Amino acid sequence: MKVYKFGGASVKNADAFRNLANIVQTHGGTTRLLIVVSAMGKTTNALEQVFDLAYTHQNFDDALQQSCQYHYQIVQELFPATDHPVYEELEHLFSKLKYTLQNLNHQAAYDQLYDQTVSFGELLASVILHHYLQLQHLANTWIDSRKYIQTDTTWREAKIEWEWTERLIKRDLPAILNEQLIVTQGFLGGTNNGLTTTLGREGSDFSGAIFAYCLHADAMYIWKDVDGLLNADPKHFTDTVRYAEISYQETVEMAYYGASVIHPKTIKPLANRLIPLYVKSFLNPAGEGTRICDCKYQKLAPAYIIKQNQCLLSFNAKDFTFISEKNLGTIFNALSELRLKINLMQNSAISFSICTDCNDQRLQKLLQTLQDQFIIHYNTGLTLYTIKNYDTESINKTVAGKDILLEQRTRTTYQIVCK
Template identity: 55%
Template sequence: MEQGQGLQVYKFGGASVKDAAAILNLCRIVRDFGPKGPLVIVVSAMGKTTNALEEIYELAYAGQAYTEKLRTLDQFHCGVADAVASEPDDKFGVPGLGYGGVTLGTLLEELPERLGGVMPGDYDQQYDQIVGYGELLSSLIMAKALGAQWLDCRSLICTDGNWREARVDWAATERNIDAALPPLLARGLVVTQGFLGGTADGRTTTLGREGSDYTAAILAYCLRAESVTIWKDVAGLLNADPKIFPDTVCYPEISYRETIEMAYYGASVIHPKTLKPLADRNIPLRVKSFLDPEAAGTLIHECQHPALAPAFIRKTDQALLSFASKDFSFISEENMAVIFAALAQAKLKINVMQNSAISFSVCVDFSERRVHQLLDLLREQFTLHYNTGLTLFTIKNYDAASIARLTAGKRLLLEQRTRHTFQFVCQG
């Protein structure tokens, strides 16, 4: 599809589809504020569904009872489906949500079958086969509410088998999307899932937690879209989380580069991988509020702007890992190469790192299973210590006042300063 035909991509996150009222609000936004040209809508799982599916999967993996939690999840989705669609379906007691042989009922039957097959081993691969049902269910309900076409993106977004953080095969994905989407868009609105991809042999993959933004960018890149809009419960791209900082500032416009750095450091509005494919094809990204769709929001594009207000970014549930050589030798490049390889094998992403003569420390998102895997890999070569329950703060475009404000009364375990960024790890 050639650029200039007005194709747009909307992405609606979990908060914007959290219940029936929220979905009906989105239908109003699409009807009253949507583009005149073709539109693809990317949908996340509803509300806290992904968290619930993760909990259910953990119970299944541990061989513990999960049926009551699964029943609650089923009833929730059926209730929302009843509230947003009007055609009864006698077989499943919910509206007739059927697209290409896939119905809400068949999805709700598949999920317990897959959970019943969960067994020890291949934790991440089995995770992807279970947790992706949240997006499948929400997108089916959303498509019905809008009277739109439903598309299973797993057959289009080709990835490798790097479970829970799958890497996109861009050439194959672009071929698939370019063949499948234009004919559908010629007939009307298309709704699909965020977060999901598929391997060549048909297994579901996920693109990383909160990866629905990335899906929107993949589709926009492949279709050469005019723009992408991410609809959030905030006014736009803010300099801080308004739930934590009461005096937030909304950036009216901001560059790709500045936003990529903020996302990398953990700003929750946009997934870190989202910006690169958009910047590569100069596709602007808008962040707008589904609570106030008439407001301007934030425009992210290639631009020059004056100095920005300092951005405050907080990441909780962090672990600080420290590695020391057992023979008191210096931490050399060879030692660090071993540590980096083990971190990659355990799929632990470094948020901050710092070294001294005989020790090397990293701050990572805490996962007990992954940290213990790392310890098993390195305990023979290094003495290892770690602290959990920590918080990582980042100030982008800091000044003296912003540092003093954020560090006051906190016990800093690690701090690091560059030309534009100040980071520290603290307890609590």
């Protein structure tokens, strides 16, 4: 039993769909394989733009039409017969999406409406993939992951109801998988009253891990446009190193600090059942990739992680008292309520500094919440550099020529915040 997860780049055009089908035929087999697919290309970004236009009462027709054309152009290349059922299903989904956008209930929270809208990207991609695999004589069943991955209502970052989710998956899916493949969506969950939730940006990896955990899979595979888990993003570094094998713990820490290959929540359910995770290249499917498992090793190459669009905040008590546990509790509670995640923190006797992803709306709410109790200074538009398993050479390479606002070093991790 295996789970394959394909991201947006794996289905960005017609040739990508053909390549995906070839990987499934060559490596996946015809049964006991569940395929999780993300939205195609940059569809999620496009739907976010459409949603924001609709939410602010602006005309969204042109933006929505561009997304429609993108999907239909790919479908026309894959399905020459215009009477193929995929056309009718796509038309139905786009009509439903337009209706949703036209009838947004502004009494509901922004994040709740976001989930009901942006989720259409995965539905569209999975329907196209389901029909294309059928066309390639790969029998498969399309399932709606929202009916199986049950969550609470933490919109845009839903928490999994594990017991209920596992019961539903075990009830229905093994019997199907014994006969044929399953195609489903990443990123999506559902509540017990039928509303759509999402699991966080890039959450399709996590979806795959949920299915793998509940099905007691033998392995999970994430197919990327890189040769495996690398020690740095090849967009920023030319001399990257591929890890042939790496532990669950090391991968969790790298994901926590912002490594983009693996979603941070993916590893825990796999590690709990010792399910190995393989990171493979859809451009070179025969390559070795990276095996993430319960393993030990002497030394790893330093891992370089870059997080952009960061905000550095410093809190000082207004009465010049020490930063106490009570002060910290107040700050942490406010951060938790606004779902602002701390990427780095440091304190002195009279100040407490944190680095977090910059979200203007949440940042302003944080300032409003805490301005009566603290003097707050902040800088935006910063970059956080992290080196895991650092050495002197890697630090010198990273700090050269940079204007450093904050620096921190632990036994295994070195971090700087720069302008």
